[in-house]
Amino acid sequence: MWRQLHNRFGLPLTMAIVSLMGIWLIVMVLLPQWQMIDYSFHPALLPAERGGAKDVWSLTNYATFFRNEIHLAIFFKTIWSSVLVTTLTLIVSYPLAYYLAKVATPGQAALCLLLLIIPFWINEILRTFAWYIIFAFRGPLNELLLAVGLIDRPIRFLNGDTGVLVGMVYAYILFMVFPLYNAIESLDTNQIRAARDLGAGWGRTHRRIVIPHAKPGIATGCIMTFMLAAGSYAVPALLGSPGSRWFTQIIYNWFFEGGDWNQGAAYAFLLLVLCIVFVTVIMRIFKVGLGDIAK
Amino acid sequence: MDGRVNLSQVAMRFGDFTAIQPTSLEIASGEFFSFLGPSGCGKTTLLNMISGFLTPSEGLVAIGGVDMTRVPVNRRPTAMIFQNLALFPLMSVYRNIEFGLEVRGVDRKKRREKADELLDLVALGGSGDKPVAELSGGQKQRIAIARALAVEPRVLLLDEPLSALDLKLRQHMRTELKAIQRKTGITFIYITHDQGEALTMSDRVAVMCDGRIQQVADPMTLYRQPRTDFVAGFVGENNRFPGRVTAVDGGMVTLDAGLPAPLRGAAASPLEPGDEATLYVRPEQWRVGSASDSSLPFGGVIQAEHFEGAWLTLEIALEQGRTVRAHVPQALESDGVESSFKVGSACRLDYSPRGTLVLPGVERGQSDEEGADVAATA
Numbered sequence: 319m320w321r322q323l324h325n326r327f328g329l330p331l332t333m334a335i336v337s338l339m340g341i342w343l344i345v346m347v348l349l350p351q352w353q354m355i356d357y358s359f360h361p362a363l364l365p366a367e368r369g370g371a372k373d374v375w376s377l378t379n380y381a382t383f384f385r386n387e388i389h390l391a392i393f394f395k396t397i398w399s400s401v402l403v404t405t406l407t408l409i410v411s412y413p414l415a416y417y418l419a420k421v422a423t424p425g426q427a428a429l430c431l432l433l434l435i436i437p438f439w440i441n442e443i444l445r446t447f448a449w450y451i452i453f454a455f456r457g458p459l460n461e462l463l464l465a466v467g468l469i470d471r472p473i474r475f476l477n478g479d480t481g482v483l484v485g486m487v488y489a490y491i492l493f494m495v496f497p498l499y500n501a502i503e504s505l506d507t508n509q510i511r512a513a514r515d516l517g518a519g520w521g522r523t524h525r526r527i528v529i530p531h532a533k534p535g536i537a538t539g540c541i542m543t544f545m546l547a548a549g550s551y552a553v554p555a556l557l558g559s560p561g562s563r564w565f566t567q568i569i570y571n572w573f574f575e576g577g578d579w580n581q582g583a584a585y586a587f588l589l590l591v592l593c594i595v596f597v598t599v600i601m602r603i604f605k606v607g608l609g610d611i612a613k
Numbered sequence: 614m615d616g617r618v619n620l621s622q623v624a625m626r627f628g629d630f631t632a633i634q635p636t637s638l639e640i641a642s643g644e645f646f647s648f649l650g651p652s653g654c655g656k657t658t659l660l661n662m663i664s665g666f667l668t669p670s671e672g673l674v675a676i677g678g679v680d681m682t683r684v685p686v687n688r689r690p691t692a693m694i695f696q697n698l699a700l701f702p703l704m705s706v707y708r709n710i711e712f713g714l715e716v717r718g719v720d721r722k723k724r725r726e727k728a729d730e731l732l733d734l735v736a737l738g739g740s741g742d743k744p745v746a747e748l749s750g751g752q753k754q755r756i757a758i759a760r761a762l763a764v765e766p767r768v769l770l771l772d773e774p775l776s777a778l779d780l781k782l783r784q785h786m787r788t789e790l791k792a793i794q795r796k797t798g799i800t801f802i803y804i805t806h807d808q809g810e811a812l813t814m815s816d817r818v819a820v821m822c823d824g825r826i827q828q829v830a831d832p833m834t835l836y837r838q839p840r841t842d843f844v845a846g847f848v849g850e851n852n853r854f855p856g857r858v859t860a861v862d863g864g865m866v867t868l869d870a871g872l873p874a875p876l877r878g879a880a881a882s883p884l885e886p887g888d889e890a891t892l893y894v895r896p897e898q899w900r901v902g903s904a905s906d907s908s909l910p911f912g913g914v915i916q917a918e919h920f921e922g923a924w925l926t927l928e929i930a931l932e933q934g935r936t937v938r939a940h941v942p943q944a945l946e947s948d949g950v951e952s953s954f955k956v957g958s959a960c961r962l963d964y965s966p967r968g969t970l971v972l973p974g975v976e977r978g979q980s981d982e983e984g985a986d987v988a989a990t991a
Contacts, residue, residue, distance in 0.1 A: 508699035514686045515693045516713035516764055530703050
């Protein structure tokens with residue numbers, strides 16, 4: 319890589335590019351991460367005690383997590399809910415992406431994309447708050463369902479997980495739609511036509527031709543959606559109930575309510591490990607490499 | 614069910630644009646039938662209506678005597694070979710060929726037997742486990758044929774499948790396609806803009822222009838007796854002489870086309886003196902001689918010559934400003950007369966009226982275009 323850059327840009331510019339990249343990687347990525355990991359392996363101490371006899375490496379912060387059944391439960395619930403959010407988003411996005419890529423005329427596709435993107439010009443918290451209003455006990459959704467006659471008393475959407483799931487699917491749909499759209503769009507339409515011509519119904523055409531081709535896109539979308547969901551704070555904070563707490567809320571509490579940064583760092587590090595594991599598993603399942611996803 | 618295809622009054626409109634004018638046609642079972650025409654003439658639209666990718670705006674499509682107009686593409690007894698072949702790149706050769714059988718619920722063993730049989734037919738036995746990406750252009754072509762034949766279609770539709778191959782391979786595949794068609798007895802419907810392909814392989818050819826079938830005939834008839842000005846110009850080369858009929862004598866017509874001598878030709882349909890008509894003379898029908906040969910009635914100057922291997926094509930400007938194209942056999946070139954066929958030199962020429970053709974009417978648009986060509990070369 320050095321040689322390529324050198325040939326293209328000459329020595330001074332190459333030095334500049336490489337050192338900027340190095341500084342960015344070290345200062346913005348590696349050092350903060352290292353600091354967080356370092357925090358997580360130390361006990362929380364008063365400023366005066368730092369560097370003293372009590373300032374030793376320990377696994378106490380992690381032990382706290384594994385001994386706390388409630389936190390463990392919330393951790394696994396976060397994983398499970400994020401998987402659910404990812405699956406739901408995939409189910410909602412796939413037909414939409416297929417329509418945009420292969421069915422819609424260019425005009426329809428442009429209009430549809432515009433309608434998808436416009437809400438994203440608004441801050442995530444405000445969009446989430448909009449759902450809070452929609453889902454309210456005396457809110458428009460309940461009014462509508464009552465008026466249509468589907469229910470005879472209002473539902474408390476914000477009590478369970480419904481609000482969080484819907485809010486997240488809505489908040490992260492673009493991160494699923496775009497990778498899927500890119501992948502499906504690159505499929506030669508004649509492949510679909512050939513499968514149909516050879517007698518395949520729509521189900522089989524998707525299973526055997528479109529989905530295998532779109533695999534890298536599906537993997538990318540799932541990874542992004544899962545990470546955003548698992549790391550989400552605003553949506554569970556606004557649309558969740560005490561019963562549907564997210565692991566990020568626990569981390570937040572350690573940092574800003576408990577004032578125990580070291581404990582919070584340990585929890586945050588666990589979440590990071592979880593995400594890395596998830597990415598690895600998904601890449602295994604879909605048999606794609608990092609290169610496919612980066613595309 | 615046999616492989617007959619009947620189109621009755623099918624038409625296709627996209628908004629205001631009429632892609633196919635109402636068309637009726639019967640293609641016999643086991644026939645090698647081609648649609649020939651320039652791009653945009655509607656031939657692919659017609660093919661898509663037979664395969665089921667498009668539903669005609671009007672009219673009926675029947676295959677084997679059964680109405681298929683509303684039958685979806687995956688339930689028609691047709692198979693298509695796409696212009697880009699559309700092999701499934703993520704599957705092996707076997708899985709490509711077996712796809713249609715898998716869809717039909719044929720068990721694994723039978724599928725493999727059938728695939729091997731087809732691989733032998735296309736002379737690619739033993740390459741079933743290869744990934745598609747490892748095949749050469751010609752091999753991909755054959756796998757596409759095998760994949761389409763695997764579903765035992767009554768009608769095989771081919772959408773310019775040879776256009777991506779190089780010349781030698783293309784000529785070889787023509788022979789091979791024809792042989793496969795004979796062996797299987799399936800109706801082949803072939804789409805092409807290449808008249809060489811259409812004329813060499815087909816039992817019958819439909820020449821299309823602007824969404825309309827101009828003429829349906831066997832290749833020989835198409836070449837010798839084109840029925841419209843478009844066919845006369847599109848199938849093979851032709852020199853046009855628009856003019857007015859001055860005399861009719863049996864099947865022969867004399868035409869005044871503004872040249873020093875009257876032109877004679879065989880009339881394709883009855884004409885009266887005074888009618889507008891066009892004489893078509895093929896390049897190979899000219900006899901070109903030296904400028905001193907006074908037995909030849911027309912004089913001209915050679916504007917350009919193109920070496921074509923077996924013959925030489927001359928562009929000759931007649932004294933009246935009209936340019937004609939004439940083929941001179943290479944044998945003539947080499948026996949000493951050739952010195953007179955040099956660019957810029959004068960020559961005289963004639964044609965034999967017997968093999969020529971006179972069609973009623975004058976295509977003004979076309980002759981204007983020709984005039985412009987002459988201006989450009991001059």
